[in-house]
Structure formats: structure tokens, C-alpha cells
Amino acid sequence: MSDSLSRRLFLAATAAAPALTPTPALAKELTLEGIFVIMQTPFLQNLEIDEESLAKESDFLARCRVHGVVWPAGAGETKAISYKERLRYSETVVKNAKGRTTVLIGVHGVNKFEAMEYARHAEKIGADGIHALGPNDESADAEIHADYFEAIASVCKLPLSIQVSSGAMSTEFLMRLGEKIPTFRIAKLEGGNVPHDVTKIVKAGRKLIPSTGGGAMNLINEMERNGGGTMAGAGLADIQTEIWDLYHAGKKKEARDLFMKFLLSAVLERRTTYVIQKEILKRRGIFKTTVMRNTRTFKMDADDLRELDQIMEMLKPHFRA
Numbered sequence: 001m002s003d004s005l006s007r008r009l010f011l012a013a014t015a016a017a018p019a020l021t022p023t024p025a026l027a028k029e030l031t032l033e034g035i036f037v038i039m040q041t042p043f044l045q046n047l048e049i050d051e052e053s054l055a056k057e058s059d060f061l062a063r064c065r066v067h068g069v070v071w072p073a074g075a076g077e078t079k080a081i082s083y084k085e086r087l088r089y090s091e092t093v094v095k096n097a098k099g100r101t102t103v104l105i106g107v108h109g110v111n112k113f114e115a116m117e118y119a120r121h122a123e124k125i126g127a128d129g130i131h132a133l134g135p136n137d138e139s140a141d142a143e144i145h146a147d148y149f150e151a152i153a154s155v156c157k158l159p160l161s162i163q164v165s166s167g168a169m170s171t172e173f174l175m176r177l178g179e180k181i182p183t184f185r186i187a188k189l190e191g192g193n194v195p196h197d198v199t200k201i202v203k204a205g206r207k208l209i210p211s212t213g214g215g216a217m218n219l220i221n222e223m224e225r226n227g228g229g230t231m232a233g234a235g236l237a238d239i240q241t242e243i244w245d246l247y248h249a250g251k252k253k254e255a256r257d258l259f260m261k262f263l264l265s266a267v268l269e270r271r272t273t274y275v276i277q278k279e280i281l282k283r284r285g286i287f288k289t290t291v292m293r294n295t296r297t298f299k300m301d302a303d304d305l306r307e308l309d310q311i312m313e314m315l316k317p318h319f320r321a
Contacts (some may be wrong), residue, residue: 030102030128032159032185032209033228034067035241038075039093040234040277043291049085051092053287057234058096060286063321064238065245068102069093070131070231073163075274078106079136080293086118091125098126104161108133112151119156129158129185133165142168146177153181161186161211163231171197178208186211188231194218198227215266216240220259223247235280236265238320258318265311272300279308284321 039061042053054071061069071093072078072086081089090105097103105127107118115132122130135148145168153160160183162174174187187208189197194212201210202225209228212218216232219240232240239262247255269276278290279300290298300308 031067032102032129032161033211035237035244036068036070036102036104036161036186036211036229036231037061037066037234037237037240038073038213038231039069039071040274040281040287041072041076041081041089041293042278042281042287043289043293045289045291047291047293049081049089050288051089054089054092055096056286057281058093060281060284060321061234061237062097062100064241065320066101066237066241067229067244068104068128069097070104070106070161072106073131073231074133074165075233075277076106077274077293078108078133083114087121090122090127094125094127098128102128104129104131106131106133107152107156108136108165110136112148115148115152116155119152119158123156123158127158129161130156131161131163131186131188133163134169140166140168142173145169145173146180149177149184150181153183157183159183159185161188163188163213164190167191171200174208175201175204185209186228188213190214195221195225195227198222198225202226215269217263217266217270219243220247220256223255232266233269233274233277233280235277235284236262236315239315239318242318242320261311261314265308265315268304268307268311272304275299276304276308279305280312283312284319 039057042050044050072081094103105122107115107122107130109115109118119130132152134145178184188211190213194214195218198210201208211228212222212230216230219230243255243259275290278287281287282290
């Protein structure tokens with residue numbers, strides 16, 4: 001039996017099984033494909049990181065049965081988090097999610113030396129993998145990017161996920177990098193025509209797992225292209241996971257129907273930015289506030305909130321946690 005057939009049969013059996021609420025002790029099979037949620041970073045009113053809510057978010061996502069979590073990354077306000085905070089709170093995420101879902105720790109830094117420290121620490125605390133954007137100086141030099149990612153991989157044996165964060169990081173660049181770095185497994189594609197970039201990687205033999213972002217707006221299209229998953233927001237993680245599970249269980253109509261409902265939230269996020277994720281997490285009892293560290297301005301008005309009311313009411317029957 002081929003690996004791909006085995007995987008499809010496993011997914012079908014999983015989707016057909018009765019819904020269970022995992023407990024902290026319930027181990028989940030390690031995977032690098034599927035719905036990998038970019039976790040939000042919760043802040044208190046005084047702008048300190050809310051460790052209690054971060055732990056609750058980790059638990060919530062495991063109960064949503066996501067395939068993986070990522071912290072910190074761009075949507076998790078990485079640039080607003082200090083070096084010491086990243087070391088400390090990455091341990092919180094690993095402690096509360098490891099063994100229940102795949103845990104990727106963000107290791108991108110101002111330069112390769114800082115990123116290497118994050119990568120060493122991620123392996124030390126027991127993360128399942130690491131996730132990296134390009135260097136924070138936003139260099140457009142592909143050679144600088146290659147050296148940066150190779151340096152990260154040189155100090156850490158964990159699977160590496162790389163997120164496009166610069167014009168220098170073309171899909172062709174990522175595929176070349178995949179030939180150089182054996183641990184480079186996931187390419188998170190951003191910008192440009194992402195579904196077409198998924199197809200490029202698939203046609204090249206799918207040596208990398210093509211993952212995506214964009215609020216999961218193209219999830220159905222990308223799955224049709226044999227994409228490897230998406231990395232979107234945390235608030236409706238269980239909905240995204242159900243769409244994925246239904247689709248891979250052969251229930252494509254049900255997957256499309258649910259996706260069309262979910263899409264309303266993705267469109268709303270395009271206008272309101274990531275604060276919508278914090279608003280949803282607050283409504284679901286996970287976060288205490290919707291505070292963002294770099295700007296405390298709330299970007300949803302009364303009509304936006306009413307629209308979100310309707311979206312959440314429509315999706316509520318599909319909530320897993």
C-alpha cells in the first residue's frame with residue numbers, strides 16, 4: 001500500500017470516528033501537514049504577555065484537533081516580543097501542546113546569530129520543529145537569506161519550516177534551498193499567486209510541503225492542488241481543521257459548504273487585521289483582552305462586531321472546543 005493511500009485511509013477513518021475531546025495526556029500523531037495555526041500572543045492591559053491565556057490558547061488549539069501550532073510568528077506579533085520573552089514563553093507553548101499536536105517554535109531573529117540561539121533553545125525544550133521568517137533587516141539579497149537559513153539548520157536537527165517574508169524568497173529560491181538543507185520540510189508561501197506557487201512545488205516533485213497563509217482564503221483551491229496545509233489564525237482553528245478533515249475523507253461537498261461559511265470570517269479579517277482573532281478568542285473564553293502591543297487601537301467597529309456575531313452563530317455547531 002502506498003504512503004499516500006495509507007494517509008488518505010487514516011484521515012478517512014479519523015473523520016468518520018465519533019468526536020472526542022482530547023485530554024492533556026492524549027498523544028497525537030506527529031505530522032507536518034494540515035492546519036498549523038499561527039498562535040496569537042495575548043497581552044494584559046499593561047502590555048505584559050498574559051502567560052495564563054497563552055497556556056489556555058495552546059490547550060484550546062489541541063482540543064480543536066489542529067495538526068500543529070506555531071509560536072511566535074508574524075501574526076503573533078513577533079517583532080513586539082523581546083528576546084527573553086521568546087525564550088520564556090516558547091516553553092509555555094511546548095509544555096501545554098507537545099504530545100497533543102505538532103509544535104513549531106519561531107526562531108527568526110534580527111540576524112543569523114540570534115536566530116541560531118532561538119533554534120538551539122527550541123530543540124533543548126523539546127519542540128517538534130522550528131519556523132523561521134527571513135532576517136529582520138528585510139534584506140533583498142538571496143545569498144544573505146540562504147546563509148541565514150543554512151546557519152539556523154546547522155545548529156538544530158529539527159524539521160524546519162520557512163515562511164516567505166521577502167521578495168528575495170521566490171518559490172524557486174525555496175526549492176533550491178530545499179536541495180541544500182535536508183531538514184527544510186515546510187515552505188509557507190506568502191504573497192503573489194500562492195495557489196500557483198503550490199502547483200510549482202507539487203510539479204517539481206513535492207520535495208517540500210507547500211503550506212500557505214492568507215487567512216486560509218484559498219484552502220479548498222490549494223487542497224485541490226495537493227497542497228500541504230495552511231497556517232492561519234487561531235480563533236476558528238477547529239473550523240479550518242474540520243474543512244481539512246472532511247476534504248481528505250472524501251467528503252468534498254461538506255468541506256466546500258463549511259468553507260463557504262468560514263470564508264466570511266476570512267474576508268472580514270482582511271479589513272480588520274489580526275485583532276479579529278483576538279476578539280474571537282476572547283469570545284470563546286481563551287483571552288482576557290484584545291490588546292495588541294504595538295498599537296492598542298481596536299480596528300473593528302459596531303457593524304464589524306455584528307457581522308462577527310452572525311458568523312460565529314453560523315459556525316457554532318462546528319466548534320470542537
